[in-house]
Amino acid sequence: xxxTECGYSLGRIFLKLFAILxxxxxxxxxxxxxxxxxxxxxxxxxxxxxxPPELNAFGRKFKLEGYTFATKPEVSExxxxxxxxxxxxxxxxxxxxxxxxxxSTKSPQPTTQNGxxxxxxxxxxxxxxxWGNHVGSFLQVTYDSQADHFTWDNTDIRYANNSGHLxxxxxxxxxxxxxxPTVEDLWNSTPAWGYPFxxxxxxxxxxxxxxxxxxxxxxxxxxxxxxMWNDHLYVAGTLYRSEHIGGTQPNPGTGxxxxxxxxxxxxxxxxxxxxxxxxxxIGTYGMHLKSSPGAITGPEDGYTDWAADxxxxxxxxxxxxxxxxxxxxxxxxxxSLVASFGNGAAAVVGHHLNTAQANVEYHFGTRLxxxxxxxxxxxxxDPLLFAQAPVSxxxxxxxxxxxxxxxxxxWPQQNIDLAVQYTGYLRFNGAGTNYDGAGRNAGANNSTYLxxxxxx
Amino acid sequence: xxxxxxxFALGILTCLVILVVPxxxxxxxxxxxxxxxxxxxxxxxDGSGSSPTGKALKARDLRSDEVQSRTxxxxxxxxxxxxxxxxxxxxxxxxxxxxxLVAYVRELPKKT
Numbered sequence: 001x002x003x004t005e006c007g008y009s010l011g012r013i014f015l016k017l018f019a020i021l022x023x024x025x026x027x028x029x030x031x032x033x034x035x036x037x038x039x040x041x042x043x044x045x046x047x048x049x050x051x052p053p054e055l056n057a058f059g060r061k062f063k064l065e066g067y068t069f070a071t072k073p074e075v076s077e078x079x080x081x082x083x084x085x086x087x088x089x090x091x092x093x094x095x096x097x098x099x100x101x102x103x104s105t106k107s108p109q110p111t112t113q114n115g116x117x118x119x120x121x122x123x124x125x126x127x128x129x130x131w132g133n134h135v136g137s138f139l140q141v142t143y144d145s146q147a148d149h150f151t152w153d154n155t156d157i158r159y160a161n162n163s164g165h166l167x168x169x170x171x172x173x174x175x176x177x178x179x180x181p182t183v184e185d186l187w188n189s190t191p192a193w194g195y196p197f198x199x200x201x202x203x204x205x206x207x208x209x210x211x212x213x214x215x216x217x218x219x220x221x222x223x224x225x226x227x228m229w230n231d232h233l234y235v236a237g238t239l240y241r242s243e244h245i246g247g248t249q250p251n252p253g254t255g256x257x258x259x260x261x262x263x264x265x266x267x268x269x270x271x272x273x274x275x276x277x278x279x280x281x282i283g284t285y286g287m288h289l290k291s292s293p294g295a296i297t298g299p300e301d302g303y304t305d306w307a308a309d310x311x312x313x314x315x316x317x318x319x320x321x322x323x324x325x326x327x328x329x330x331x332x333x334x335x336s337l338v339a340s341f342g343n344g345a346a347a348v349v350g351h352h353l354n355t356a357q358a359n360v361e362y363h364f365g366t367r368l369x370x371x372x373x374x375x376x377x378x379x380x381x382d383p384l385l386f387a388q389a390p391v392s393x394x395x396x397x398x399x400x401x402x403x404x405x406x407x408x409x410x411w412p413q414q415n416i417d418l419a420v421q422y423t424g425y426l427r428f429n430g431a432g433t434n435y436d437g438a439g440r441n442a443g444a445n446n447s448t449y450l451x452x453x454x455x456x
Numbered sequence: 457x458x459x460x461x462x463x464f465a466l467g468i469l470t471c472l473v474i475l476v477v478p479x480x481x482x483x484x485x486x487x488x489x490x491x492x493x494x495x496x497x498x499x500x501x502d503g504s505g506s507s508p509t510g511k512a513l514k515a516r517d518l519r520s521d522e523v524q525s526r527t528x529x530x531x532x533x534x535x536x537x538x539x540x541x542x543x544x545x546x547x548x549x550x551x552x553x554x555x556x557l558v559a560y561v562r563e564l565p566k567k568t
Contacts, residue, residue, distance in 0.1 A: 042543040057508035061497050069497055071543045163492055170501040231500075231507045274508035315512070 034128040036093035042071040045414040046366040060186040066160030067136030093129025103202040107444035169230035180217040189309035189327040203447035208399030210333040212305040236268040253296035264289035277315040299339035307331040328358035353379035376402040395437030398430030417453040487560035503564035519565040
């Protein structure tokens with residue numbers, strides 16, 4: 001078996017990578033309505049969210065303008081002559097999240113107990129709010145019970161300015177420093193903030209995921225810019241480098257599946273329009289990166305993701321302003337796995353992966369929401385990249401999976417979420433029956449998930 | 457690839473320069489700054505409330521007769537104490553800023 005310069009088996013690295021990827025991808029968005037924003041603005045969670053973390057028009061604008069809008073007391077001094085100004089929140093923008101959950105799969109995973117309590121599943125601290133004039137943050141650190149430690153989670157620190165004009169129309173622009181492609185985005189149709197909004201970290205999940213679909217979350221650092229023109233056109237771009245949490249610095253690359261060579265550009269273009277009861281967004285986003293698995297020199301794997309997305313929110317005045325949301329995204333990934341092929345981790349160089357996700361959600365006021373989602377992944381079969389293994393592997397080397405996600409959330413208060421979720425698989429890692437070659441069917445991984453979440 | 461990345465970075469930098477420079481040249485009064493920082497989010501740049509946020513929240517058109525017919529004291533009270541979905545700004549803004557803001561709102565119909 002081929003090894004890297006440092007003696008690591010690339011096959012092992014890939015196996016690890018593909019074991020971890022589904023956890024990252026299906027762990028879903030790790031962020032929520034953050035109470036410190038509420039304390040800063042004097043507004044309820046429902047002012048920014050249909051249901052957390054789904055942003056409404058006000059929430060999008062709040063984020064676009066750098067999380068800085070405040071109505072509460074500040075320590076402030078105006079700029080004068082050659083003296084700088086000051087603007088500090090009197091209340092420190094700190095929040096806490098606590099998740100506890102129960103997960104059960106249709107069939108137990110071999111040699112493990114079925115029906116798992118996690119107390120907690122996760123607990124997060126947020127530094128989320130205005131840092132000063134034009135600068136604010138969404139910054140999260142999370143304790144994960146399985147890893148038994150705190151680690152850095154989604155982060156978006158931004159500078160924003162709403163005083164621009166272009167062609168006589170208002171223009172908001174800013175910069176973002178973040179650690180997850182699409183975490184800067186304003187809509188819930190892109191991966192970082194997409195459906196499902198809560199998810200378990202116990203049940204098996206499909207092996208294949210596009211790089212922009214969570215594979216790089218909290219494993220990169222990026223600096224980018226964004227702008228919204230005339231409340232219609234949103235353009236954003238970020239350049240990313242690998243930043244392995246827990247890894248040594250300078251980065252030797254060993255033990256990590258993605259080591260970005262040079263920089264990886266991410267782009268986003270979206271157009272939105274609205275009437276009193278309708279909000280529509282259509283857009284495109286994508287990313288290109290070259291990476292050396294487990295190393296920082298030598299052959300490279302290349303990935304290019306092209307994606308399209310849409311979101312439509314319809315307010316229903318005749319039903320007490322309930323909101324019906326439709327969202328979807330399609331991601332086409334083309335990859336050239338020269339390094340992986342050379343190291344025996346891929347059977348062919350050229351790959352593609354198609355990911356389609358769509359969901360519809362009905363919000364009964366701010367108290368209840370019910371959602372149905374469908375997902376479908378297809379792509380190039382590769383018996384080395386998607387190797388056979390019990391439960392997590394594929395007997396035919398195919399990345400194809402599809403299924404549905406049902407979610408019901410009840411919010412007795414706006415900061416307490418009681419959710420029940422069911423994930424059903426029609427096909428898992430290439431087949432509906434005996435997908436892993438060890439006799440396990442796709443439906444065996446169907447899971448029921450109960451969650452209680454407090455944020456304060 | 458390196459060329460693409462450099463062009464991408466240059467593009468971002470150019471955009472930022474284009475965007476930042478005009479905004480710097482666009483001098484604003486104190487009242488305009490207060491309005492930008494606190495009111496634009498819902499009421500739009502021109503006071504119309506025609507932004508997605510304004511439409512969703514049914515924000516008042518500050519240029520309308522309904523708003524302009526209020527006395528200065530009434531407008532100041534709404535800003536200070538809030539009303540309906542509009543939050544109170546009395547804890548954040550100084551009375552002097554609120555007075556300037558009311559004057560700025562009076563100017564909005566003339567700007568259209």
